[in-house]
Amino acid sequence: MSEIQTLKPSLLWKWFDQICAIPHPSYHEEQIAQFIVDWAKQKQFFVERDEVGNVLIRKPATAGMENRQSIAIQAHLDMVPQANEGTQHDFTKDPIQPYIDGEWVKAKGTTLGADNGIGLASCLAVLDSDDLAHPDIEVLLTMTEETGMVGAIGLRPNWLTSNIMINTDTEENGEIYIGCAGGEDAKLRLPVLYENNPFDTALHFQLKGLNGGHSGCDIHTTRANAIKLLARILTELKAEVAFQIADIRGGSVRNAIPREAAVTLVFDAKNQEKITACLAEMEQVLKTELALAEPNLTFIYNDVSRPENIFDQASSHKVIQFLNLLPNGVIRNSDVVKNVVETSLSAGILKIEGNEVITNILLRSLVENGKAEVRGKLTSLAELTGATAIFSGSYPGWEPDRFSKITPLTKQIYDEILGYETTIQVIHAGLECGLIKKVYPTMDLVSIGPTIRNAHSPDEKVHVPAVEIYWELLTKILAQAPSK
Structure with missing residues (x-):
């Protein structure tokens, strides 16, 4: 247990601390994937892996939410392994060492893995929570995103039942992403x-x-x-x-x-x-x-x-x-x-x-x-x-969908939380959304996340107040899921 477990929201940070403790650089996600599968089985959730190792977990709707549309939440399991010269760190064996620096969480001498570890932690926190209102939930955790989007490319068709998905890989508070570059x-x-x-x-x-x-x-x-x-x-x-x-x-x-x-x-x-x-x-x-x-x-x-x-x-x-x-x-x-x-x-x-x-x-x-x-x-x-x-x-890139229903709902809730107009953006980075849309063409997708700076470098850091805002946004979207 590190000091970050003292932060709010406590359940999300507890899970992020656990994620940091399990090595998971690209191509070495099997340990964390199996840990999550074993945990989901203990919780008696539906859990399954597809041919490339992606993990799918389902959690039933809470009381009164049974007539709302199912929502999938998606994150990737791997992180970029980068260390400062002079830092002795084996990313396949050694845990990440997070610490609090003012309003930021950083790692000692290495990448933090907040990209996409905070999103992954939020998915697991939703599954773990006993007091969140939500519809039927599907959590999709993909393999080896950072080095070629292997999991999204090999995603099993006809596996997901949701028509709405929240991707958690965005890195800017106050911005909603509805498109991204291909690569x-x-x-x-x-x-x-x-x-x-x-x-x-x-x-x-x-x-x-x-x-x-x-x-x-x-x-x-x-x-x-x-x-x-x-x-x-x-x-x-x-x-x-x-x-x-x-x-x-x-x-x-x-x-x-x-x-x-x-x-x-x-x-x-x-x-x-x-x-x-x-x-x-x-x-x-x-x-x-x-x-x-x-x-x-x-x-x-x-x-x-x-x-x-x-x-x-x-x-x-x-x-x-x-x-x-x-x-x-x-x-x-x-x-x-x-x-x-x-x-x-x-x-x-x-x-x-x-x-x-x-x-x-x-x-x-x-x-x-x-x-x-x-x-x-x-x-x-x-x-x-x-x-x-x-x-x-x-x-492929992810082309904006002008008929999206989840985008205006996300913006309405985000505007209310922040008290000002959030912006809808297209990002010049690779999100898995375009590949997911290729397998699930009717999926209504939106991408959100907290402020992360210097991702893919040992100077990576995540803004603690932005994580709290992101969690509030995510949980309110789930609580206000559209009716079937």
Whole structure:
């Protein structure tokens, strides 16, 4: 039991504390899924899993609510595993350590998993509660949302009986989401040639301290992408002094803006002073340029043992040019939805596999032809550089439903709770709603949630007062479910 169990609403925070105690990064949700199934069986609820592992739990209506329409509440089981450098944390074994910091809950050195752990906790709290008025309830908990929406893609048809669903994966108090971007994964494989190292000096350079963040919700900000920033630095350095690359890496998950990147350079000892002077100069330039966006930007460079094998000169130059030309960030803003990004991409991971440099990229767009445009850009880059572009995991966006009945009800209740006009939005991030609509075309969907900042990074935090408002909204929607 941690201190967060002292917060209100107590039942929701009790469940979130329990969720934090059970490791559940993407692809490792089985332990938490089985825990929930076992608990539901003890409560004598209907509980079942489908072919991909999604969990469905049903709870009968409370007295007097039997003639209201059934409502499904949906959350995903996994979280993004990100830790600060120097934090020793095995996400497959170690619990998240939440703590209270003023009006926020954070985690010690890691992502908190409030995305979507607060939504998951609210689903379980509704099932666990003995004093909430609600119609027949279905709780759908999906697998591996953060790395490809595996659960939503494989969702069993004709399983859910509800025609109304509340998705709990929104991250802004006072906003109601009725649409989202679709997405697609891209992997660019750039072949490199190795040679024996003829140089006598090696230097390891690290770019650290960037804010990172969600590659959809934060892509419109001025936050820097560590992979792209490293490419810029190497491009400028290459113009001043000769060197070759022995190793290059950046980022760790495809759907987060990379916070760190690193490269090992080899060169003649006579050029060491010039290289370190150039890096020091670029550090000052970038710290001035990014003073507001990235106040904690840090350069770290130190001598390392001389590696035996390195990229040859042509491959070193090709890698730098490839990364410098790689498109990243906002491609187009929406003409239809004000202040919303229409199409973007984010380079999330840079690594070496054998004789190839691999870049993992996540494309997002509100429109399908937006994804096609970005695919074309990446394909052209691949053809120019001799890389291979592989596209996979495409999922549709969620188009707003102008005939929705749950949206106006949600807005009416939300406006009453807050005392001001809430906003109806479309989000440039991947929610499972579009995929759920593909399997259940008549489902009336809305997405709500409390304020979460810096999701997908170790700076993730959730606003405690917003959680209380979210809980009030969710429970009042259930209590005012439409009649059959």
